[in-house]
Amino acid sequence: MDEAYDAIVLGTGLKECIISGLLSVDGLKVLHIDRNNYYGGQSASLNLNQLFERFRPGQKPPAELGPSRDYNVDLVPKFIMANGNLVRVLVHTDVTKYLEFKAVDGSFVFNKARVEKVPATDWEALKSPLMGLFEKRRAAKFFSFCQQYDERNPQTWRNWDLSRMTMHELYGQFGLDVMTIDFIGHALALHQNDAYMMQPAMSTVQKIKLYYDSMMRYEGLTSPYIYPLYGLGELPQAFARLSAVYGGTYMLAKPDVEVVYGEDGAAVGVTSEGETAKAKFIVGDPTYFREKVRKTGQVVRAMCIMSHPIPSTNDSHSVQIILPQKQLNRRHDIYVFCCSYTHNVAPKDKYIAFVSTTVETADPAAELAPGLQLLGKVDEKFVEVVDVFEPLADGTADKAFISKGYDATSHFETEINDVLDMYQRITGKPLDLEKEDLRKRQETQ
Amino acid sequence: MIDQLVQSKLVLLGEMGSGKTSLVQRFVRGQYYENQESTIGASFFTKAIPEKHVKFEIWDTAGQERYHSLAPMYYRGAAAAIVVYDVTHPASFDRAKKWVLELRQNVQNPNLIIALVGNKVDLAEDGARQVPEADARTYAAETGLLFFEASAKTNVNVAELFDEVADRLPRAAAPQQPAGGIQLSEQPTPVPAKSSCC
């Protein structure tokens, strides 16, 4: 380990592994270290024994739950937008060859105490029970506008300047009512609160387009989401392999690893077990940089093992339900996420459901009640409250590039944007996803 | 009639320097290098055995094993694993046993074929052998493993090893994955724009 590297990456969470993979592909000499003896950090998927070890130390899982190894329970469950940036990174790096994905069955929204399918297109709007007859027609026109909107083609703009017009004003142009706006803003554009209403409409229209384009990305999708077989824990491992294939060095189980700073305060390397490795810069998750991050909030998550799909989701084996804040008199949405043996994350006929939100009160577990109520009978439930951190600085001065903690959302769009941003801060250039992908540069045959 | 080749993922495990890469080089290319470099990076081979209707996708460790940092994803979906030790190196035999345990604990495929291979048997004649054949054979029999002593250098038992693994693969190797998977690298399907009625 007494060696010099271009980059040292600390923690093998998804964000760190993507960065490590991208830097290795760029030709940098990378050393990647984790204090744990497993891959994934916060983005690991646990088997049943590991789950009990973490939440019920000393207790054995009951036999009815089936074999431990058939479980791959995410610590931070999230779905992937089929046309989002994570998929573009996966395809660009050809990491897809290590992974298998399946569609997520359904995307639902909680509305007036009922769970309804999220309509995402003009024709779906016309069938949706979420809206009355006239509202359906207004919503269909709105969707049709968003689907066709093209930043580069003024003919699609209708003389509106979406970089100036607020989203509130755009909704007003279509005369949409509050309930419709609620599911569009939260279940389609995936905003976590209503601050977006007073911001320029452009980014929200693009988010609605992303949802629509994701639905259309692969044939037969019934939601815009996909999810890997065996759980999200596969993703960091796949990017780690990419990094290793391009020469990255991997060391797990280094519990004492610490960042070393030079006299000017810039990170210069890491130490572990009396050895020091040097690097031009260090990348890592907030747990490796306690004094360089601040807590921005807390996320509460319940992980539930069940023997049935979530009621009122048409027996979907994988599903997301968004409970918009307004419906619950909250400031943040509640997210429900469910997947099952069809994604190889549980034994036959078992389902894993998660309920999560951003903590607003002194009794976080109680805040999950509206989501938990939707699940029906639960075989086992584990609740966890985790702090979310973000870096104090952007890393360019102190050569410590730190990722943000994982938020409460049940999709990856915010996380992948953090990765792309880090990549740009580190290398000084944006990741060129348009460049021909790496499939041409195969591993040797 | 065109014979369908069944794709089978085969993974290599074993202590550094036990000869994993050399065995595969011998099998895939018929070559052997005295100074085979330790594997870092590129590490994927394919080889078909048409008479056995098999196409092996062979995964080498890409050096991740070096610091005990191999990702479990590596053996995910494997049809077969070849666990290599060096007959002149008792520690490598102990490590091989640990790999067998780890495979049994983590691999869901109940039909996973594990072959234990004592490599560098060419050195045994010079009296360098440290792992008695009988010990390894007994262990393999007790544990339900295929067993070979082989040499990548003198080409002993290499073809036999891969042939035997191919023979043991479930014949109608049904795809293990549930149906409905998505090929992410596919280009987006251009969807005919449905006309809206308003």
Ligand SMILES: Cc1cc2nc3c(=O)[nH]c(=O)nc-3n(C[C@H](O)[C@H](O)[C@H](O)COP(=O)(O)OP(=O)(O)OC[C@H]3O[C@@H](n4cnc5c(N)ncnc54)[C@H](O)[C@@H]3O)c2cc1C
């Ligand atoms: C060429 C080379 C270069 C090295 N360079 C460095 C370096 O730069 N920096 C550095 O810190 N170390 C380096 N090491 C040491 C290496 O990372 C391990 O610390 C060392 O190999 C562990 O010692 P061990 O296997 O002899 O015994 P132990 O660690 O006591 O292991 C005993 C047994 O347990 C297994 N084992 C141990 N830990 C795990 C685990 N986490 N998962 C699965 N099995 C495990 C081992 O394979 C072994 O069979 C290097 C080793 C080699 C061979």
Ligand SMILES: Nc1nc2c(ncn2[C@@H]2O[C@H](COP(=O)(O)OP(=O)(O)OP(=O)(O)O)[C@@H](O)[C@H]2O)c(=O)[nH]1
């Ligand atoms: N005498 C002898 N030497 C061998 C044999 N097979 C491999 N070697 C030598 O052993 C050394 C290590 O072989 P590799 O094939 O690189 O071993 P490996 O298991 O792939 O090693 P890592 O990639 O470092 O994990 C090389 O110098 C080989 O030439 C064999 O059958 N007999």
Ligand SMILES: [Mg+2]
């Ligand atoms: Mg090798």
